[in-house]
Amino acid sequence: MDFTTRPTLTGTFGxxxxxxxxxxxxxxxxxxxxxxxxxxAVAGGFVLHLVEPxxxxxxxxxxxxxxxxxxxxxxxxxxxxxxxxxxxxxxFRSRGMDRVPGAGPLATAVPGAVDAWxxxxxxxxxxxxxxxxxxxxHYARHGHPLVARVGQTVALVQDLFExxxxxxxxxxxxxGRPPAPGELFRNLPxxxxxxRLVASAEGAGSREAQVDxxxxxxxxxxxxxxxxxxxxxxxxxxxxSVAPGVITGQDLADLSATWEPAVVRExxxxxxxxxxxxxxxxxxxxxxxxxxxxxxAPDPDTAEGVHAIVEAWKLAMADREAxxxxxxxxxxxxxxxxxxxYLSQRxxxxxxxxxxxxxxxEPGGRTPRMAALAGQTEAPEGTDPALGEPTVTxxxxxxxxxxxxxxxxxAPMREVDPTGEATVTPDGETRGDxxxxxxxxxxxxMVSATPSGGWLQSSPVIPELGFPxxxxxxxxxxxxxxxxxxxxxxxxxxxxxxxxxxxxxxxVLACGSPGGDQQDQWQSLFLIRHLAHGATLxxxxxxxxxxxxxxxxxxxxxxTEPGGLVAEDRLDAGVLxxxxxxxxxxxxxxxxTLGRMCAVGRDPQGGLLSAAANPRGMQGYAVGR
Numbered sequence: 001m002d003f004t005t006r007p008t009l010t011g012t013f014g015x016x017x018x019x020x021x022x023x024x025x026x027x028x029x030x031x032x033x034x035x036x037x038x039x040x041a042v043a044g045g046f047v048l049h050l051v052e053p054x055x056x057x058x059x060x061x062x063x064x065x066x067x068x069x070x071x072x073x074x075x076x077x078x079x080x081x082x083x084x085x086x087x088x089x090x091x092f093r094s095r096g097m098d099r100v101p102g103a104g105p106l107a108t109a110v111p112g113a114v115d116a117w118x119x120x121x122x123x124x125x126x127x128x129x130x131x132x133x134x135x136x137x138h139y140a141r142h143g144h145p146l147v148a149r150v151g152q153t154v155a156l157v158q159d160l161f162e163x164x165x166x167x168x169x170x171x172x173x174x175x176g177r178p179p180a181p182g183e184l185f186r187n188l189p190x191x192x193x194x195x196r197l198v199a200s201a202e203g204a205g206s207r208e209a210q211v212d213x214x215x216x217x218x219x220x221x222x223x224x225x226x227x228x229x230x231x232x233x234x235x236x237x238x239x240x241s242v243a244p245g246v247i248t249g250q251d252l253a254d255l256s257a258t259w260e261p262a263v264v265r266e267x268x269x270x271x272x273x274x275x276x277x278x279x280x281x282x283x284x285x286x287x288x289x290x291x292x293x294x295x296x297a298p299d300p301d302t303a304e305g306v307h308a309i310v311e312a313w314k315l316a317m318a319d320r321e322a323x324x325x326x327x328x329x330x331x332x333x334x335x336x337x338x339x340x341x342y343l344s345q346r347x348x349x350x351x352x353x354x355x356x357x358x359x360x361x362e363p364g365g366r367t368p369r370m371a372a373l374a375g376q377t378e379a380p381e382g383t384d385p386a387l388g389e390p391t392v393t394x395x396x397x398x399x400x401x402x403x404x405x406x407x408x409x410x411a412p413m414r415e416v417d418p419t420g421e422a423t424v425t426p427d428g429e430t431r432g433d434x435x436x437x438x439x440x441x442x443x444x445x446m447v448s449a450t451p452s453g454g455w456l457q458s459s460p461v462i463p464e465l466g467f468p469x470x471x472x473x474x475x476x477x478x479x480x481x482x483x484x485x486x487x488x489x490x491x492x493x494x495x496x497x498x499x500x501x502x503x504x505x506x507x508v509l510a511c512g513s514p515g516g517d518q519q520d521q522w523q524s525l526f527l528i529r530h531l532a533h534g535a536t537l538x539x540x541x542x543x544x545x546x547x548x549x550x551x552x553x554x555x556x557x558x559x560t561e562p563g564g565l566v567a568e569d570r571l572d573a574g575v576l577x578x579x580x581x582x583x584x585x586x587x588x589x590x591x592x593t594l595g596r597m598c599a600v601g602r603d604p605q606g607g608l609l610s611a612a613a614n615p616r617g618m619q620g621y622a623v624g625r
Contacts, residue, residue, distance in 0.1 A: 005615040006622075008538040013442050015611035015624030016040065017598035019055075019435040019514060022144060023047045024613070026135045027439055028623045030127070037445035038066070038124040039132055042117045044437050045451055046136035046194075049113075049467070050187065051144055053456045054153040054424075055435045055514065058190070059469040060453025062113040063496035065262055065273055067507040068124060069444040074262040074273035074500045074507070077449075078491075079116025080472070081109045081255055082326075085488045086246030089478040092486070095243055099373060100473045100486065102556030103458050104237030105245025107471035109492055111227075113451050114218050116257035122211035123259070124445070129201045129214045133194055140191035140466075147619055148181035150456075156424045157457045164236040165460040168468065172456060189466030196222060219256075223465060224249035230462045231469075238556065245459075247469065262500065265289060265338060268297065268531045270509075271502040277334055277483075278326040280554075281497045284520040285338055286346070287316040288527075293340070293347035297532035300525050300543070301571070303578035309528070310548045310565055310584070311350040313521055315359060317551035319346075322360030322368035325483030326491040327476070332483055336363035354583035356562040358551055371477040371484075374552035374560070424457050434496060434514040438600040440609055446602065448498035448510035450519070474556045495554050499523055501531070503604070511599040513614075517554050521547040522595035530599075537599045537612035544570040545594035561585070568594050592616045600624075 009015060014031035018024035027044035031037075041064070049057050062079030092100060101107050121132060154161070155178045161169035171187065172178065179185055200217035201210035217223065228249035234242050262273035265285040272288065274281030290312040291297060298305035323332050336342055346361050360368035434452030439445075453470035461468050475493055476486040484493040497519050501509035509530075513522045522545055529540040549564035563585040567576060570591040580586050598620060601610040611622035 004538040011625040017622040021621040037439040037441040039127040041447040043132040057454030059111040062116040064449035065500040079112035081112035084247040084251040101237040108469040109472040119257040143184035143186040151178040154178035224252040273500040277332040283316040289343035290347040293344040318360040325493040327485040436512040438510040450496040
């Protein structure tokens with residue numbers, strides 16, 4: 001593999017890769033000013049709120065994995081907020097809902113991104129809140145050029161903004177129109193909010209005390225008060241209902257971001273570190289374990305390799321639906337899910353033809369259970385009896401579940417937007433969206449961070465604060481007894497899934513991608529090409545991408561597309577034809593449309609740093625020296 005759109009950057013001082021060039025350069029500026037990777041990540045993260053407001057915001061979530069120069073053990077930062085105390089299944093059912101809507105105040109989890117960024121700054125940074133928030137203050141008050149997709153997203157929800165979410169219209173429809181591409185955009189209410197947060201640190205004493213003062217102003221002070229007041233107002237939701245939210249200021253006060261050990265697995269001489277079972281990260285470790293059971297690492301440019309990768313992902317994502325989440329009375333059976341013998345049993349289910357069913361396994365002999373509304377339940381048309389996949393009813397605890405299908409020539413049910421950005425309906429319902437930032441500094445500190453939620457289209461703007469709340473609760477089921485059931489105080493099973501890679505116990509790679517359910521699928525292609533086949537960072541990012549949609553989606557309305565295989569048409573035509581012959585429902589996308597991978601690396605021998613970024617959409621960039 002020798003084609004790349006850009007060089008893999010190398011240097012010794014510091015490297016950043018991000019989904020927006022302004023955020024990446026902001027992080028680099030912190031390194032140039034003497035800050036470390038954590039200062040850089042926090043500064044870049046707050047700028048991402050501004051420059052990618054359709055993909056993340058202060059009212060959203062954050063998941064990160066970090067390693068420090070003094071302690072290389074990978075640690076997870078959880079800024080995924082839980083369901084508010086008033087978000088009970090009974091409350092939703094009393095309003096005639098059978099699931100959490102995809103947008104609107106009732107879909108709001110407690111926002112955790114800001115507290116998590118600040119916790120990273122307090123515990124591992126070296127700069128003050130005033131220093132790291134200064135770039136975001138500047139761009140909020142003086143403006144920044146908007147990428148075209150922001151205005152396109154606003155246009156999609158313009159009618160909703162004008163008819164009901166009028167506080168959002170006041171911010172985003174100035175002059176009665178969406179922002180134009182490249183237009184200088186200012187968010188003065190958010191600038192004022194940032195100013196007040198920075199001012200709250202004055203006179204607090206030590207750097208750490210200053211950070212805690214800002215966290216308190218957010219969760220116990222004027223921000224929490226404004227959220228509490230605004231949530232009482234009724235607004236329209238994506239299902240057409242009109243209702244107030246249930247989040248309160250007390251919910252913000254009760255939230256504190258946390259540090260947790262990473263879940264790890266050895267693969268190709270490396271240690272892959274992911275989030276715990278409240279995220280989808282362990283599914284990547286399962287998939288890599290299944291590939292080990294199949295033999296040598298597959299070649300993603302061949303029909304045999306694509307088939308193996310896609311079929312392994314179907315099994316891993318079925319286990320995600322049945323076993324991963326934060327809502328059970330007992331923790332998910334992680335050891336059994338990652339047990340090599342169990343993964344070998346799962347890999348043995350991969351045949352020569354595409355599976356059209358969702359098949360969760362039985363780790364440790366446990367009986368899986370999936371939500372009755374997880375996907376669709378009719379028998380798939382044209383199922384090949386040779387697959388040997390039994391038909392079961394949805395009411396039973398199942399190990400195999402058939403799903404309905406669609407003609408191969410039809411458009412995908414979940415449209416794939418170029419670069420894997422958000423698919424948005426006119427009612428604000430959003431699927432497959434986030435942003436990403438990786439940083440490594442000259443001392444060996446490393447950060448992989450995936451902020452998301454709080455999208456401009458997810459909920460009405462709180463006018464005095466300048467941002468909306470998120471809609472992460474759509475990933476929880478009203479049906480109880482599931483690992484991802486809606487329970488107050490429990491976290492939605494997030495799709496945010498950064499990755500940190502170690503070799504001989506030393507961090508060597510941080511990577512991640514936006515893309516909702518597809519984040520880990522695209523990362524797996526990158527890891528296979530880079531770690532197993534020796535591609536450079538940029539080569540592995542630039543190579544043709546693909547993913548399956550043959551599992552219950554995380555975003556409303558939680559559909560399944562049996563046998564769905566979405567692929568960039570840069571994959572060889574002969575390979576795509578062979579995949580169709582195997583029964584895959586291949587949906588060809590444009591040549592540069594899937595994924596927004598970012599990556600930074602460090603070679604412990606000599607300390608050479610590297611970075612690469614996704615060229616799709618011409619928005620993500622790596623910088624460094």
